[in-house]
Amino acid sequence: xxxxxxxxxxxxxxxxxxxxxxxxxxxxxxxxxxxxxxxxxxxxxxxxxxxxxxxxxxxxxxxxxxxxxxxxxxxxxxxxxxxxxxxxxxxxxxxxxxxxxxxxxxxxxxxxxxxxxxxxxxxxxxxxxxxxxxxxxxxxxxxxxxxxxxxxxxxxxxxxxxxxxxxxxxxxxxxxxxxxxxxxxxxxxxxxxxxxxxxxxxxxxxxxxxxxxxxxxxxxxxxx
Amino acid sequence: xxxxxxxxxxxxxxxxxxxxxxxxxxxxxxxxxxxxxxxxxxxxxxxxxxxxxxxxxxxxxxxxxxxxxxxxxxxxxxxxxxxxxxxxxxxxxxxxxxxxxxxxxxxxxxxxxxxxxxxxxxxxxxxxxxxxxxxxxxxxxxxxxxxxxxxxxxxxxxxxxxxxxxxxxxxxxxxxxxx
Numbered sequence: 001x002x003x004x005x006x007x008x009x010x011x012x013x014x015x016x017x018x019x020x021x022x023x024x025x026x027x028x029x030x031x032x033x034x035x036x037x038x039x040x041x042x043x044x045x046x047x048x049x050x051x052x053x054x055x056x057x058x059x060x061x062x063x064x065x066x067x068x069x070x071x072x073x074x075x076x077x078x079x080x081x082x083x084x085x086x087x088x089x090x091x092x093x094x095x096x097x098x099x100x101x102x103x104x105x106x107x108x109x110x111x112x113x114x115x116x117x118x119x120x121x122x123x124x125x126x127x128x129x130x131x132x133x134x135x136x137x138x139x140x141x142x143x144x145x146x147x148x149x150x151x152x153x154x155x156x157x158x159x160x161x162x163x164x165x166x167x168x169x170x171x172x173x174x175x176x177x178x179x180x181x182x183x184x185x186x187x188x189x190x191x192x193x194x195x196x197x198x199x200x201x202x203x204x205x206x207x208x209x210x211x212x213x214x215x216x217x218x219x220x221x222x223x224x
Numbered sequence: 225x226x227x228x229x230x231x232x233x234x235x236x237x238x239x240x241x242x243x244x245x246x247x248x249x250x251x252x253x254x255x256x257x258x259x260x261x262x263x264x265x266x267x268x269x270x271x272x273x274x275x276x277x278x279x280x281x282x283x284x285x286x287x288x289x290x291x292x293x294x295x296x297x298x299x300x301x302x303x304x305x306x307x308x309x310x311x312x313x314x315x316x317x318x319x320x321x322x323x324x325x326x327x328x329x330x331x332x333x334x335x336x337x338x339x340x341x342x343x344x345x346x347x348x349x350x351x352x353x354x355x356x357x358x359x360x361x362x363x364x365x366x367x368x369x370x371x372x373x374x375x376x377x378x379x380x381x382x383x384x385x386x387x388x389x390x391x392x393x394x395x396x397x398x399x400x401x402x403x
Contacts, residue, residue, distance in 0.1 A: 008388065009384040009385060009387070009388040010384065011388075012384075012387050012388040012391040012392070013362075013369055013384060013387055013388075014299075014303075015299050015391065016359070016362040016363060016387060016391065017299075017302045017303050017306040017362065017366065018362050018367070018368050018369045018372070018387065019303075019368070019369065020310075020368065021307055024303060031290070032284060032287075035289050038287065038289045038290050039289055039290075039291065041290065041291075042289070042290045042291025042292070042295065042296070043291065043395060044299075044391055044395070045290075045291060045292070045295040045296055045298070045299040046291055046292060046295045046395070047391050047394050047395040047398060048295070048298065048299055048302070048363075048391075049292070049294060049295035049298045049299070050394075050395075050398040051344055051347075051363060051394070051398075052253070052257055052298050052302075054343040054344035054347070055260070055344055056253060056256040056257065056260075059252040059253045059255070059256035060252055061251065061252045061255070062265075065252075065255065065265065065269065068266075068269060069247065069251060069269075151274075
């Protein structure tokens, strides 16, 4: 679909949730580049929102839902929370990486704060891990541990330049999207933890200039 | 209105305070939207949180020219919930007949008769029958365009044009009568 072909009827279908994911992605791409369609879609969205308002005039949260919301919102402020418990997470993932650990020690979990979502995620997820394979002459000793459900991943590496970036290879078009997060170095080990719903099919390690130095191989083992 | 625009501007600029405000203002509504499609409360909350995080992390996701952030989020949540529902249906290999039975018997359709839906019902009644049928199947029945096409025996193009015309007429109804 070129920018000149305005998918006017599909905009209404988009707003009503009638399109499949692929077609929605097409529309998203078009709307990003076409102001008139963005505006037309916004008008359709306003109509659907009015229908929703009529259907749910005064939605309220249960107290349980409020508690879960507070919990999750604190988890979305991930950098501070993850950093505060990164030592434990690193220990858990390191142990996993050398094949010592199948399940994170639950005694450690008991000692955690309630909002430690990331380490809890490791404990409660079905996860897998994959080795990075160096490209060209680079020396890379790194591994990614990730949730099979796609909610989080953690890259752990030894003796790498901590300025390296991680890029996510998406499932749809093998597009590598560079993450803004940075490695945290602890001695020879560097760790980068991400909690994200972003679907991923693989990972790349890149230099600050964007050169790819390693990619993940096929996932090897599952965990938990 | 001015406050809403300020919030949208702050959201575009990824001001963390804006995310807090959006959660405070819209979370209950967005969960209700997701729950109406997904059924379970925790599935609905997961859906909303995952989507909010994805939108927040993707800088190009919402632009001011798209219109109201609130409407954008409602449609995003609805689309996400529908995608999850359809994916789950495929995963469990539910046949089309079983899906129809489930949907036809669901509380969604029964809810149309609830007194609080009077405004929506009144608006839908203004549509010609042909348009109302496709809009109701899409909105209350969570059907895709191809499902409606095969269910009503209509070409896809006809489904599209009826939905587009129906939604446009509904917009006029909502705007003219109460907004």
